[in-house]
Amino acid sequence: MDALLSLPGLGRYGASAVMNFAFGVHIPVVDGNVIHLMNRVFGLGFRGPLDESAWRFMADFGGRNQEKQLYWGIIDMVAALCLRRNPRCTSCPLLRYCKYGRRLVK
Numbered sequence: 001m002d003a004l005l006s007l008p009g010l011g012r013y014g015a016s017a018v019m020n021f022a023f024g025v026h027i028p029v030v031d032g033n034v035i036h037l038m039n040r041v042f043g044l045g046f047r048g049p050l051d052e053s054a055w056r057f058m059a060d061f062g063g064r065n066q067e068k069q070l071y072w073g074i075i076d077m078v079a080a081l082c083l084r085r086n087p088r089c090t091s092c093p094l095l096r097y098c099k100y101g102r103r104l105v106k
């Protein structure tokens with residue numbers, strides 16, 4: 001991680017993503033998609049990818065399962081269903097668990 005962070009232009013998100021996706025090291029990855037989905041599903045108020053509490057949350061949430069599939073799933077969820085405007089909650093498999101969605105769909 002330190003070596004990656006020493007590279008110009010690579011920040012914490014990029015380095016964490018490389019660790020997970022390229023090297024299979026299970027550490028949290030936090031970007032705008034992660035923040036968006038976690039805030040909606042769990043009713044949280046993370047301010048953005050620089051919010052340290054979001055990194056701690058994802059470390060706990062993923063636990064030992066910080067698998068790349070988790071992050072690919074989050075990216076796909078936000079791209080296909082959890083749109084920033086007009087989320088497609090009625091088609092979403094997370095509706096039953098999602099605080100934001102349950103407020104929208106009565």
Ligand code: SF4
Pocket residue numbers: 040041081082083087088089090092093094095098099100101102
């Ligand atoms: S239920 Fe709606 S708000 Fe919740 S994750 Fe799914 S699309 Fe997003």
